[in-house]
Amino acid sequence: MRTGEPLPAVEEVLAALATGLWHWDTAAGQVTVDAEAARLLGLPAEPTRLTEAQVRARLHPVDWNEITGVVQLAVAEGTLAEVRIRIMDETGRVLRVVRSRSKPSFDREKKAYELIGTLQEVTEPAPGTPAGRSAVTGDWRRSREAFLLDAGRALAEARSTAEVLRVAAGLSMPGFSPDGLAVFGISGDRLTIIGHHGQQPGDEGPFVHMALETDYPAAEVVRTGRAVYLSSPEEYKARYPLTWPLAQRFNRQSWAFLPLTVAGRTMGAWMAAFTYPVAFTPDERSVLTTVARMLAQALSRAGAAETERELTDGLQRSMLPVIGPKIPGMSIAARYVPTGGGLQVGGDWYDMIPLPGGSPAGSDRFALVMGDVQGHDVRAAGLMGQLRTALRAYAAEGHRPDAVLSRASRFLHGITHTEDPGELRFATCLYVEVDPATGTVEGARAGHMDPAVRMPDGTVLHRPTAGGLPLGIDPDSDYPTTRFTLHPGETLLLCTDGLIETGGHDLDSGWNRVREIMEAHDGDLDALADALVQAVHGPSSHHTTGPLTDRREDDIALVLLGRHPAGADGAVAVRPPVRRSVLTVAQAEPERIATARQQLRELLHDWPSPDQVDSAVLLVSEMLTNVLVHTDADALLIAEVAGAPGERRIRVEVADTSDDLPHKRRPGELASSGRGLVLMELLADTWGVAPRGEGKSIWFELGEKSGGGEDTDTDALLDALAVDEVID
Template structure:
């Protein structure tokens, strides 16, 4: 070029240097490229305008995301944006690598970025040291991508602030891992430290409750929303002379302070400090910025989850009662475990209600659903039950009124709710329990010798379904050394069990527990039940669960009354319209004799019980009441079974013919029982038989 000649156009100079120009406007989502930039993108060498989707299709997807991050960072810091980009062909293969340098700007009115930059191909290195450098660069890029994927997955899975901080502490950035981390939050007009790693306890003292106006990097980041990079102690000292004495004694060489921004709001700052000098190249800044963005999102999600969890736990605690002072002669223990998902609230509850005369009531129930409405209805229903009990109503009346109350509260539309409930009144002096049940599982009794059986009780519909439903009452005595367990179905069905398999698991736990000799400490048993079924802490459960234990201690037996030692019994009624419960009666007798030495005697007892109960249902209009009792030491025990009904006709022996379908009941009793009899009552009668073990 001769002196005095005009300079060539900028585009001609860039074309001579194999450098293309590109312009990207996020406002209209268009990318304009000149001839050289089009060639580098694998397009015909002519000036053209592409949509964002068309431009993105030419680039490696990871690099497109990196461009977006680097541009935002450059705008925030007022610097150039530099990034390497892999160009892909139509078969998703990398055909070349280009370097982009640009000067982005942001229009706050249009809320759009304007980016003008250059594209230049990165020359493929030949043999020698440069090839080694390329390999190192490629490995670093792959390591960085793998690191960001792993970090994003780990932070996304963190469910609490503590878990997020633990994940952040364990991040090992490729090639330039920090050895000190701190996460700063904001409370009012002050900076606080949410968590830190790499220092001794107490070293963060000077940085807690620091005013936001302090000349400290993290405070400036929170105020401005822009990152601060300090590559050397001299850089730190010159920019923040007031804060430098606080940071000097930690002995670090480089620092990065990045904003934690969510939805355009800076919620805090993240500090990464290094014991070795770091230049903070565009690639390194890109990694730090991406981690800070993921960390901010994770902390925001965890903060919401922490608040919801605290709200749910506080709500549930306020609705569950304290068991209060010890009850003379009785011992009570209870547990509640919330569901593992959502707000961790549900409709399960338990209650202990003092009654006049030293008596008390136990209530346990489950409102349909696992949401805030279920928890709210549960609280209202619990208060209603307490009110009805305090008025002096019997158990059947308490549940009848509660059902009418819930029906009025929950309605009868598509969003109607119902609740199961078991309500029991107890007399500590006698051990007598009166139980009414509304669609709830039967109680289980662990007898003094370790035998565990369900205790059949009469019941009605769940509360809230029929406002006029009846709830019959079952009355029995809890003997000294016996423990009653009542629970919600969440405890039984936890871990994918159904009611049958879940009950077998609960039974094994109850049978395998070593009881307190005096029967006055149920806490270990309550812990065993919960720990055995609800899984590891923090595991997700589909249902909440509640369990309530009641035992009668030796101290609960009235003076002068000898406790019934080595006795186990079952009591149940079979109504005229419940013939299916005959099978249940047979099963209960078999469970009562689970360790009987003679299997043939067990079969005989089951057969006789079936005959006696069936005889009442067929030949009278009354219901049958079955009482089976085992007494004595093993090997010499005595079984006495009694079936009572209100009918006046006494059974009599008959001689049935070969084709007769009935009339053999008394013959079987006479043949199989050691002794038997029929006892008239004032109203009705009872028929009984006795079997002696080993006879």
């Protein structure tokens, strides 16, 4: 070309270089190509305008998706978008492979991309050859996709910041893997080091608390939100001369600094350093950018989870009590295990409250509370804290158990109706007052589970307790009280339903599980509490216990109160071979006769003769029925099993305040009463009626028969059952 001649047009130059020119406007959905670009796309060699669908039909589907990702990456980094594309004919055969280079821009108002670029045919390696297929689609691309899937899965499963960093350090990128990693965070106007790998402990010192205005790649990434790629030490030194000495001593050859962005906010930077030169091709930058995005999401999730755990620990420490000082003649242990849903905190709680007149030290009375507020969220935890405080206040005023629960129900009903009438909450509660000197326990129940008692010989029984509606449902609900005695060597269990029903159990099967653990365990109360928790979740720690497993279904709270054997003052003594059950059946509570039958069966759970058990249950039902039908008094049932195994005897006594003694009668064949004493003579080994200072008691005894017992009279049993059925 002679000097002074005009330069040829751009189109002529590109045509001479076999390079096509194209323009893509995603807002309009159109692609404009010149003649050479049209030829490379397999179309007539003339300028034309195509729709996105027409262009997409000429490209391999995988490559179309590749273009989208590369364009987004180039816009984010402010770099060129470069990608290899397979051009297809109408039959789906690959015509040729072209390289596309473009400079994309993004219109935020239109939310659309605009690209102007070139197309040039790739001649080596030739399309269709093994080398060509490897270069375009090959093993690297498949390895990259497999790597990103594995990396995404591993980072998604990481639950803490330390675990996320361990996963990131173990990532082996296809074709290039960094030997040094660092994750930078932001604290105010300074960088922090969240974690690093591939460096010695202490090497992070110069980079900690570095000002964001520092001439350092990670600081620039945080300021601008754009990645920085440094392919050589010379490039690093030229761009960042002030901080190059800090990086020089690590003897690395290439560096990539990428922003950690979540929801449009840059939360830090990720450094990947290499001991060998890396060109950072578009494919390599795409992999690094994808990993940085996944890493940012994983760190964000882990940070949120750690914040929740810190909040959980704080709530638990502030809301759960510490069991008070030692109680002379008694031992106590408590456990709390939160559920696994959301925050590890819920509405279950326990408490130990000194009653007026002193603290639990000495022989002063105290109260035990076991409760469960509906729900497993922060609101349930907040209501639990308020209700616990209210119960403490009412107890401190000296109210009896029934009055404490009545006032607590009105309190909870008031705050739930005031705060959010559309989302009413209720709570179950068991409140018992204990006199350590006598072992007397007086309690009331608001929709909660009955307590249980482990006797000195290991037998575990429900202790039926009168109750009313859960707290917060009816502000005028009544809560009758029940009094019983915790005898020396016995242990009282208070718990929430999480201990019973967790693990797919219902109330019956879950209770059987708890009973087996308590009957088999003969150690101290802390060991028994741990055994109960371990049966559901695995090892626990004292009092406030953190998350133990991923199978948690409900909160668990339990309190064990044991009365030392007589004269032991805390030492384990030989257990007296006596087990005892006491129950009051009021005139207005005939349904408690069924409770008495069930309690007697539990008391005789290991009795060898089923016939004798049936006989004892039948006689108890008849004795209680007689008191309710023929007197105006309440009935007191006392059942005791005494003696060594094989020689035991059961004595059952029913007392009332009426002076009318029973008389033996000869009932006719169709009579509906008068069979009580006849059954006594038929089924009991011995029986009798004893006047008392006020009222009387009727009793019977049965001796243990290892062979299964004697046959009973079928007609008599049927007659008796008919009478019993009337009472039910």
